[in-house]
Amino acid sequence: MQGVSMSQRPYHIDVMISAKAIAARIEDLARLIRDEYKDTDKLVVVGLLRGSFVFIADLVRELEMNVEVDFLEASSYGNATESSREVKILKDLRGAIEGRDVLVVEDIVDTGHTLTAVLELLRSRHPRKLETIALLDKPARREVPLKATWTGFEIPDAFVVGYGIDFAQANRNLPYIGTVVFDDEGTAEASA
Numbered sequence: 482m483q484g485v486s487m488s489q490r491p492y493h494i495d496v497m498i499s500a501k502a503i504a505a506r507i508e509d510l511a512r513l514i515r516d517e518y519k520d521t522d523k524l525v526v527v528g529l530l531r532g533s534f535v536f537i538a539d540l541v542r543e544l545e546m547n548v549e550v551d552f553l554e555a556s557s558y559g560n561a562t563e564s565s566r567e568v569k570i571l572k573d574l575r576g577a578i579e580g581r582d583v584l585v586v587e588d589i590v591d592t593g594h595t596l597t598a599v600l601e602l603l604r605s606r607h608p609r610k611l612e613t614i615a616l617l618d619k620p621a622r623r624e625v626p627l628k629a630t631w632t633g634f635e636i637p638d639a640f641v642v643g644y645g646i647d648f649a650q651a652n653r654n655l656p657y658i659g660t661v662v663f664d665d666e667g668t669a670e671a672s673a
């Protein structure tokens with residue numbers, strides 16, 4: 482809409498995944514992760530900013546193991562004429578991961594470009610073990626073949642917010658995952 486930012490269009494949010502369902506799923510995921518890393522002294526948990534900050538906070542508290550927490554911020558830019566994307570690292574890790582056991586925590590795997598690029602970067606630093614967890618997965622939107630080691634929920638192609646995930650920097654503090662529904666149009670398509 483010309484001259485008006487998207488967030489100024491009236492919209493409401495429909496609950497897609499309740500806070501209770503998220504908490505229950507995180508308990509299951511934490512069990513699987515603990516099992517996979519049972520021989521690990523200290524796990525390096527890498528959150529991808531900013532969308533994973535709520536998920537990582539809840540996840541590490543369920544892990545009940547020795548963890549170090551680090552963050553990385555990547556941004557992916559679309560190219561209108563090709564289906565390629567450039568992924569830029571805006572904030573790198575503080576710590577070294579060579580020889581370490583690492584778990585990358587992502588909010589949503591959408592086209593798959595961001596996580597693919599991040600994993601390529603991290604692999605070049607030779608961790609001992611590198612696995613990934615995504616709270617949400619939109620398989621219908623995938624452009625590069627990629628599957629996180631663990632996924633919280635597979636969801637359809639809709640623009641979602643809440644539980645760390647924003648719409649124009651709002652709604653990150655909702656305790657649930659919801660879909661943005663424009664009052665004049667219906668459910669928004671993801672345009673990331």
Ligand code: 5GP
Nearest residue numbers: 589590591592593594595639640641647673
């Ligand atoms: P990918 O490189 O897989 O296409 O991009 C994943 C990133 O796109 C996610 O980490 C997230 O930042 C953004 N993204 C994908 N789908 C949505 C969505 O429905 N809502 C929001 N707010 N961001 C999304």
